Amino acid sequence: MSRLTWRDLISEAISGIGSRPARTALTIAGIVMGIGTLVTTLGVSATAGNQIAGRFDAATATEVTVHVPRPSDPDTPPAVRWTATDDVARLNGVTAVAAYSRSQEGKDLPVRANAVKDPTRILDRLLPVVGSTPTLLDAARTTMGAGRFFDTGHVERRDRVAVLGAEAAAQLGLTRIDNQPAVLVDGKPYTVIGVLGTVGRADQQVLANAVILPWTAADDGLHLGPVTTVAITTVLGGATLIAEQAPRALAPNDPAGLQVDAPPDPATLRTGVAQDVSGLLLILGLVSLIVGALGIANVTLVTVMERTAEIGLRRALGARRHHIAAQFLLESVVIGLLGGIIGASTGILAVVTISVARQWTPVVDATLTAGSPLVGAVVGLLAGLYPSIRAARMQPVDALRGPG
Incomplete structure (x- = not known):
């Protein structure tokens, strides 16, 4: 019975990713842009909301007017x-x-x-x-x-x-x-x-x-x-x-x-500002993330087409369909994971830089930052599903003939 251990699978995936470093780097850049934009968008919106609310606290939050x-x-x-x-x-x-x-x-x-x-x-x-x-x-x-x-x-x-x-x-x-x-x-x-x-x-x-x-x-x-x-x-x-x-x-x-004019609750203002800014900018991050996912899917599919001979040889030597699918799927997940890690780091750096330049106190969502690598991996997983399934469905004889 043909077997493919996790060590072999990881080794093959890393070898496949490293064989085309320039293409891999460009693919990772798409995920970096998406994740980085998301982290930056939410971080800057939270920081701006906190800053605006802080200024509001120091001024109009202490003013009450009574009209008689x-x-x-x-x-x-x-x-x-x-x-x-x-x-x-x-x-x-x-x-x-x-x-x-x-x-x-x-x-x-x-x-x-x-x-x-x-x-x-x-x-x-x-x-x-x-x-x-x-x-x-x-x-x-x-x-x-x-x-x-x-x-x-x-x-x-x-x-x-x-x-x-x-x-x-x-x-x-x-x-x-x-x-x-x-x-x-x-x-x-x-x-x-x-x-x-x-x-x-x-x-x-x-x-x-x-x-x-x-x-x-x-x-x-x-x-x-x-x-x-x-x-x-x-x-x-x-x-x-x-x-x-x-x-x-x-x-x-x-x-x-008597008619009383009192300021709204500062906590409500902070939440409202953060939500308004996030709502306007979150779309940009999602679009960038979708573009990155499409880039992974496209590159993985091209890789499958270029490696048809390799796929045919592996199938002829006993590799099963799920072995082939797992190899290409893992390559996509690793690319997405790397993009998530680099993107989260880039986003945090951008939030801190903007905050320092504006003399604000940076606010970064720890949950989003910690979950960004996981988001990148999931995006890579979804993007690599179709190419990996297509690679797994290749017949050994057709694959050995190559793309031509």
């Missing part, structure tokens, strides 16, 4: 008291909170500034006007470009002072405040004590183009009314809880009447 509806009747008690921000500030996890009312959108107030050094220059603008608590600077993550922000003393004394947003100051032509310029808001004078710098919160960019007054002065002279917005910043991870607790602290009698 305007009362339909001026005689109705306000939904949120100005002093209610103190109750929110006592919540565990809150780092800053501020309340403000602003002129209704589409009904901005006329603002006029007289340039001291050029009395003939009068600039009139319709600008949003905000009456705020003195904590707005921290809650809106805003810096001062010049001067200072008003404090509790200004609020209690009902001082007619104003802080301008950077864009508002530019529109009014106020480039300096050391001479204590004044602006006329709806005909009423306010002394400018500061100009805002950068407004850090994306949802508070209205402040850059606004005239900001102490809420007491704004209520006295302009009747801006009660609180319309409460801006809250929290510690990392506290936004979700504060978003639930803030309405009860602000309006205990009707918390459901």
Whole structure:
């Protein structure tokens, strides 16, 4: 009985692969491209998702905004008291909170500034006007470009002072405040004590183009009314809880009447980003892998055609069909296995290189990396099935005649 031991089978397969090194290398390159693309795609998408979520964590994940509806009747008690921000500030996890009312959108107030050094220059603008608590600077993550922000003393004394947003100051032509310029808001004078710098919160960019007054002065002279917005910043991870607790602290009698804007869960964002990027790029890796599999099938089939004489001789000497099939199938599996190992290594190197270049923390799926050689072997197995079966079906007499 003819026998073919595993040692002989492996020896024959390695001999067959090594007999045509250039062709074998090109065939392996197809699998390397497929596996490498898969590992790189999933690794980069996971790394990008982690990086985007990390940036989101450090910024908007700590921002909560509460919108208060305007009362339909001026005689109705306000939904949120100005002093209610103190109750929110006592919540565990809150780092800053501020309340403000602003002129209704589409009904901005006329603002006029007289340039001291050029009395003939009068600039009139319709600008949003905000009456705020003195904590707005921290809650809106805003810096001062010049001067200072008003404090509790200004609020209690009902001082007619104003802080301008950077864009508002530019529109009014106020480039300096050391001479204590004044602006006329709806005909009423306010002394400018500061100009805002950068407004850090994306949802508070209205402040850059606004005239900001102490809420007491704004209520006295302009009747801006009660609180319309409460801006809250929290510690990392506290936004979700504060978003639930803030309405009860602000309006205990009707918390459901307030609208809360809170960031989505960072974990959900990370997963969503990773899935979106993976979904877009995974197709590229699969296409490359299919191309590599077709390359193995084509090369193996060509090899079978070129080695028909060898197959006929082996069959004449007693080799059985499953011996021939196993030899060519093992050659395909070894090619796929080598391609999987090299491809996984290339993919990991690409992810690390991209991450280092972007100063990211690389994230690589250990399961995918460890399973890549197995995936390559399976691809080689599937690609080599038809050629190996065709080789096994050759009759000794026909095979000995050769391909011609």
